[in-house]
Amino acid sequence: MEVYMSQGMNKAKLTETDIITKLILPAVKSAGWDDHTQIRQEFPITDGKVVVRGQMAARQRAKFADIVLFYKDGMPLAVIEAKANKYPIGHGIQQALGYSELLKVPFVFSSNGDGFLFHDKTNPNQIETEIALEDFPSCEQLWQKYIVWKGYQAHQLPLVSQSYYNDSEGKAPRYYQMQAINQTIDAIAKGQDRLLLVMATGTGKTYTAFQIIWRLWKAKAKKRILFLADRTALIEQTHIGDFQPFDTNMTIIKGHKIDPSYQIYLGLYQGMTGSEELQKAYKNVSEDFFDLIVIDECHRGSADENSHWREILDYFSSATQIGLTATPKETEDVSNIEYFGDPIYTYSLKQGIEDGFLAPYKVIRVDIDKDVQGWRPEKNQVDTHGNLIEDRIYNQKDFDRTLVIDDRTELVAKTITNYLTRTDPMAKTIVFCNDIDHARRMREALVRLNPEQMMKNDKYVMRITGDEKEGKSQLGNFTNPKKSYPVIATTSELMTTGVDAKTCKLIVLDQNIQSMTKFKQIIGRGTRIDDKYGKLWFTILDFKKATELFADPRFDGEPEQIKVASARDFEADDAFESIIDGHDDGVLPDENSDPDAIQEPDAEYHHDNPDAWDNTDYNLNNDSEDEDKVRKFHVKGVKVSVLAERVQYYDSDGKLVTESFKDYTRKTVEKQFASLDEFVKKWRDADKKQVIIEELEEQGVIWSLLEQEVGKDLDPFDMICHIVYDQPPLTRKERANNVKKRNYFTKFDGVAQEVLTRLLDKYADEGVSEIENIQVLKVAPFDQIGRMREIIKNGFNNDKEQYYDAVKALENELYQPQIA
Template sequence: MAGVNKTHLTETDIITKFILPAIKDAGWDVMTQIRQEVKLRDGKVVVRGKLAARLSVKSADIVLYHKPGMPLAVVEAKANKHEIGKGMQQGLDYARLLDVPFVFASNGDGFIFHDKTNPAQLESEIRLEDFPTPAQLWQKYCAWKGFTAAQLPVISQDYYDDSTGKSPRYYQLQAINKTVAAVSAGQKRVLLVMATGTGKTYTAFQIIWRLWKAKNKQRILFLADRNILVDQTKNNDFQPFGSAMAKVTGRKVDPAYEIQLALYQAITGSEEDQKAFKQVAPDFFDLIVIDECHRGSAAEDSAWREILEYFSSATQIGLTATPKETDDVSSTDYFGNPVYTYSLKEGIEDGFLAPYKVVRVDIDVDLQGWRPTKGQVDKHGELIDDRIYNQKDFDRTMVIDERTQLVAQTITDYLKRTNPMDKTIVFCNDIDHAERMRRALVNLNPEQVKKNEKYVMRITGDDDIGKGQLDNFINPKKAYPVIATTSELMTTGVDAQTCKLVVLDQNIQSMTKFKQIIGRGTRINEKYGKLWFTILDFKKATELFADERFDGVPEKVIRTTSAEISDPHSEFDELLADEATDEAGAESASAAEEHAATYSAAAGDNSGDFEEDEQRKIRKFHVNGVVVKVLAKRVQYYDADGKLVTESFQDYTRKTLLKDKEYASLDGFIRKWHSAARKQVIIEELEQLGILWQVLAEEVGKDLDPFDLLCHVVYGQPPLTRKERADNVRKRNYFSKYSEPAQNVLNSLLDKYADQGVQEIEDIQVLKLKPFDTLGRPLEIIKSSFGNKQAYEEAVNELENEIYQLA
């Protein structure tokens, strides 16, 4: 390219004419090793009011691969007018996401090469013709990772190539590659921690596929404790295994299949003849993958742990969103520290998971308590124990009908204001509470129930009709059921992609359980308009968001006394409820009850009640005629630092703009606004920062366009309405320099601005609308009034300058 003046070339030209040729000349294959415009994140969703917007994200200019799915280097380009290394910091950010040690920055003159494998000189300048070969970078990469020659056949095994074009996201690549590397190095216990909704099962499939195809692992068992999890896995992500795969049924392990999927409950039990896993030798399986390993398999005395210990010679990979750390149950004690963690906060920041808005509702009896009058009896004639009942008691030991009604009314009012057909899960304290909540919601929504009696359904472990509707509830294509009331059954294993409202009327003290429940809403489904969700909290459960353990290290629960074990909110009872409500049915429930019987202090059954001993259940009083009211509501948003903040959208807009260099001052903002040929470009740019104009205008309560909204909200200037700005333009009589036809067009454009804003007049299509349509086609109007298109655009630009003249 000798003689080419690079300084006039665009960034795209620099890539096409200089950077790509240099890479190809070094021997990189265009089809399998070079990818351009690699989008690593989806763009965080910002929510305010009823609206949401995705923030824009940049793509990596070029990513180089050893082979598909195995990234090696990032190349970041800039136009030649920039310094050669300007793109380095951006490239380093992408390299961190991809876990690669090599970054190249270039402006077309050469490369700045950042090489983490060479700590003696991290960055050096190299010529275009000296770009390293694939073999050179792969060799340095393997040394950096510490791979041995024996590992390379497994490390290099291809991913499953999905014909639909589905490929792993950056964090899935990290999880898969780190796990395959650990297994190939001989690590026997591997833990992967990935937030709910981030594709753990797809990740597990790719891990198993590569190890299986490399013949590193030949007989593989996938274990789960919910029937729905096994079936979803078999029918969806694991489908490519085809005839090599089977689900264990009828308590029989068929050794003919290489890939076996099983429920714990289907291959073990309390009796020796129920232990189907012993039909094969202890060394039969060489790989076991355990889904949701924070539950039964993590407990040392669990019957399920017996399976893992029987196959102790196998490599065992644990998958969980919520690793559990208690005295009795430890994911990390068994599996070791995670080889990779991808958190809920990271998922939301990257735009792969839905953010949440929290509406906290404080009810007077919850905060102030309720005490019976002397000698008061409940609805059933039971003398009520004389004490003060508070939030922790309601719907466990004390039922107040009016409180149930108020919660149901608040849910109904929220859905009527938003969308009555938004999928909603109401988490209740027990099955009795879930049934009363179902009834209250039915009575408050007669029009919706008349359209379809399944508008509200109780979906709990004891009800086959309700459980039969679970698949319909989670299916985006099925409108009904809309509202599901539940207690334990839907806390895990429910892929509710379109759930937009999660209601918490349950006492939640376990961080593990809280994370699982929040995970019901975190999936995104843009096709069905699900970008975010709301948490309606009646029990202060969302205070757990402020706990550093929410998105940090697992909780550590210390148990020391039998009294603590019998606490109805304990980790033991949570585990018990998980087991007892499993969709495997009566076998699972009875096994859990037998397990529970060994604890004299505590036991539980599928009703959700908690027994103090075999004879006496906790007493539950039931009253009505109590005046109950809402004391306060407050709305909180998920902020950029992962915390819930109570702030207006005006606060959010002010903070967002003032920390941006270009908008940090009023002068800077006005300078940028006036320099923009089209104001729409700035409006769209700010939308990508999460500035939602409709929400901002509603909050300010004035008919202002984006310019005045920002001048007022961010910089404290007195605002002008669009009509006031239009009137000021007419008073200055600047139209007089134009011909009469041109004045008519500009006056009509000014009217359009006053009615609908600057975006309307910048679109040339406005000339097709009234009143312009009576003057002819757009090109005819432009020619007869202004002479040509350039003169018309200059006149519109001048009109905008007049509109935004500051007083």
């Protein structure tokens, strides 16, 4: 076998890649693992966190496992981490264990080519052992151990081992999607019939749901399946998108009848319920018609006992029901956890940002003087309509609800305009306002402040609210990355959820937000990444202190059940129940209404219950003659100014910090190196400086950003010495010239001297990382000397180690103590 043919090779001279290809892979293949379907090299774990400071962003290094072994697609069993032979056999075990935690696999291997250190979580009596290359376990051996470890029964195996849908275009689930899918399938196989999946906005809930349904359907564990959503656009997008492989087995439920000839059904809550019994489409089939229901955005009311939507789930109570949400709803009256149980899997916004799958954000908090200090009318002051303004102090919660100050609207619009002008005038922007009237006035102010952009295209600023067809018709263009216009959308409720605006770079909060669920949904409008269009991060421009909710433990913590009693018995009409559900449509449609319409809050204010706005964000009474309701007071000529503006960044611990990237770097490095001497010693002793550079990258030090802040010609060594330890820096060219002045190269001759001279020039231009990689000998200007093999032969006695020693000596000259 190939594995035995390698015994005579000099392992000490092999690179890590050589160890994998010449020793590890032959051992794994000899154990019977299939190279095409079960062995994945360089398996992607994360994309690399995006770090943002100012208008600059860069990705940290992505995480890849050297080898992941699969039983079948989407079902990982083992992780193998390889290291060069100069390291001990178990040098990579802790790194591999970290990957195994993410992939939820019990079998972990580390190897340096001599054999394997085998970490077996299924065997607590002998958790780590060394095994020879030729003793690597087969797939069947590990699978049988896995079955026992998971506690599977024989009748469960056909389901839990059912294959994923294999995408012909190569799309594969990310690690967290695999875990959500696999853990859901496991739970259903073991008899659980109420499940909750919590996955942050933008992490692929619909694709995850598709793979769950596909495996259950293919295994014939579930035969008729209903996918429920509350927006027509979501249903249609799902039908032609992630669910497309179901093809002719799938239908969208329309009207009041359900065609029994299909197996996969997509249904709209509003289309399946109604005030009349004849309108309840779901009652036209038997209670056991569906045996699986997947509920998208289940926080919007499906778990509420008083909800009309809940009646669908109650009717099909024998079906397995899976709730999907980014924001599980937990109040005194409504509890997703009470209905579905604790989440079977949670993937949070924080984790998504740390993994590089979701966009981080920076927050610009703008404090306006009248918001902070309040405003009181003069005695007997009237508004622009001649109405006497009630004498009291108006504060931030009042503005644009009970009181409109034109100058405040203008100041907010000017701040937005200035930010876009300074950064990117074509950056897609959503401005969240208190109501339709506020959104209208904000649009008008932005139009006045952007005449040049409006001359280019009159859709530069659009009000996109549920009451106006022209604005709603532009929603698709706003979310389409290929469409430049509209650029700025002012809105109230319509765009808080279900809007997949991948390229949205600015979210403006001029709305009083008390609901954590709503806040998460609004922030989710910006969290998608689109590398193709340069969307790696987004900015939140906050005028209403809404971002204080970031400090609330509920923002990104594990959901906790809050409901302790049954829902209050509201004496209210159907519209009120629908609104309390948290559903954006506001009212349940009758047979003559648009089931996908959005009910926006109007421009009125319920005077005797201002807190009602904070609880529901809707005004329920449209009767303008109601004596308890007054129109907004509208005043002009009130001088308004910005008191303070501060910028905060999402930090590595998930908190917002107010500091520069240099401050962040200083803190990070000081945690690892207590003194300048300690850092310098570690740098000089390192076989490769690149190792230290990568270690600091993993902790969030992004050299490309530092280069832009400090100067592009500084070596990482000098950047750290200067930024962290306040030392005067030398540029790379200065360091290179110092080496030349000492006539260092006179000890070499011929090819060696020429190569090292050019390496020094390469260092001056591009840095130490370039000269440490032997592959540099394959490119200009070294290719003019000869091929890499010829360079090593003619300049370094045909010995790579001699070449590496020469590079190390050159680095020692570069970092002489008297120069540093």
